[in-house]
Amino acid sequence: MCQLLGMNANTPTDVVFSFTGFSTRADEHRDGFGIAFFEGKGVRLMVDAQSARQSPIADMVRRFPIRSANVIAHIRKATQGRVALENTHPFVRELWGRYWVFAHNGDLKGFAPRLHASFRPVGDTDSELAFCWLMQELAKAHASLPPIDELTATLRELVPTVAAHGTFNFILSHGDAVTEPTMLPAHIGSALWAHCSTQLHYLVRQHPFHEAWLQDDDMRVDFAQHTTAADRVAIVVTEPLTRDETWTAFNAGELKVFVNGAVRPHSG
């Protein structure tokens, strides 16, 4: 099984602490890692077919804090698809003039949709195939970029079709509309979707901030020293990263959308 990490915040935030804890788990997940940082509408993707433990690229991620309001990371244990750069999550495609980033944990069996539109897998994973199909169906459902709640409603219709074929834990984001997400009303801010088939947890860090210890590592951070009272950040991850914070497990079949660092209430 692979592992997923997502971050959605109301202000550009560095993910060093969470990524450090997350990449500690790379010993069992040695078939590559990847991390995508949105910076406004742009996306910075760092991938390596090496383990996140040894990779010089992962080392750079841990050393140079990149500030982003939306991050998606993945460490891979190959189940389908060769160990190769083109099979390394997250995957990126452009739709409606925005980059979309997707990472998946799980196996899909017998998922062979017709891809008639403009999204084709480059590698040979079930994950990239599912992403291409989601992009194709979103493109068919909306002529141009709709508000977040409409995207969520469409995803709620589409996702069960894929999830019927196996385990479909995934994180998806189309980044930030602007560089100052706090200035935006919640429904058009910076969005990250997370779907759980079997295993996914989240928490929201906000004022008052506390100290936290990484679960698998001898590292702690006092968020109060690195934040302002207005900051808010949601973390989504396969298994809880810290041992002194309260993580909430997703229910099976649940799709949540995080906007500006908070869970967006179910609108439909």
Add this chain to the structure above:
Amino acid sequence: MCQLLGMNANTPTDVVFSFTGFSTRADEHRDGFGIAFFEGKGVRLMVDAQSARQSPIADMVRRFPIRSANVIAHIRKATQGRVALENTHPFVRELWGRYWVFAHNGDLKGFAPRLHASFRPVGDTDSELAFCWLMQELAKAHASLPPIDELTATLRELVPTVAAHGTFNFILSHGDAVTEPTMLPAHIGSALWAHCSTQLHYLVRQHPFHEAWLQDDDMRVDFAQHTTAADRVAIVVTEPLTRDETWTAFNAGELKVFVNGAVRPHSG
């Protein structure tokens, strides 16, 4: 003016020497840099809105030799479009299950094509717009991935439409069909296209290899010590990188395709 660098080789080759010389020129080109490495069908894109002189990402590129048969790099002096990650070349799109990478040097005036298909710019540069239009028109001209010579013929038809609007020096690649490009016949190998409006140079390094000194830096390399007799690599660049090799200037309006490290003869 921005500067372009491309490499096309018949075996995965590191680009450290050329990139070092190239990034020396970043003082005048401080509005970001980017470099894309194909590794098989996968692509590794490293971009930064900082100058290639200061960027920790550029530093990593100089320190960790990444071996690739197709590389495209760009250093940017913003003329159109804000200094932002989404405006930083190279740009990447997927077409026919392959990633396409594009970098442009020059300005286009009044180029406002109708984009009715599935490629839209994310940022606000004329360059990304031109790339999206090229991708759209390639997708219209061919139902699936054609051989290199057919792609070249289509590009020769399309490029003048864009070039009529200004300076359109560009480098384009869709990477490698396989990880061992030397095993392939030349017409389906690893391809990189380069078009010159005003300024572009190239050379092909092959057996017998010699020593070369960087033009702008106190660095030399003896290629004979790092190569086998079968290796062949083509370098395309805005201005010659070395002072003791013979660079060939492109003619204005010339589109060349490099396959497996050699210029592919004009077939039509």
